């Protein structure tokens with residue numbers, strides 16, 4: 592079991608299995624990530640497309656950091672990825688070289704590539 596402390600200090604014992612984001616509807620971390628892969632980026636887009644309530648403590652605590660930090664292992668934000676894109680990074684590999692996103696577990700690679708492709 593892997594534990595994790597979010598950038599805003601929330602400790603999660605096993606992020607992959609137990610992280611129900613929305614206390615009302617049961618939307619999980621993996622649902623948020625899957626929706627990001629489909630192009631949703633903002634809090635409102637993620638709430639609408641996943642069916643999360645957007646109002647419970649789980650939504651207001653977790654959706655902001657999930658949407659911000661694309662690479663959890665190396666704390667790389669979507670803003671950093673987009674900034675590197677404007678500086679010429681065109682591939683996931685180039686983002687990894689510049690920011691380390693994707694250089695640990697690698698689970699963020701597909702989402703990083705999606706962000707590069709969509710420009711958001």
Ligand code: FES
Nearest residue numbers: 662664695697699
């Ligand atoms: S989440 Fe990016 S390397 Fe693990």
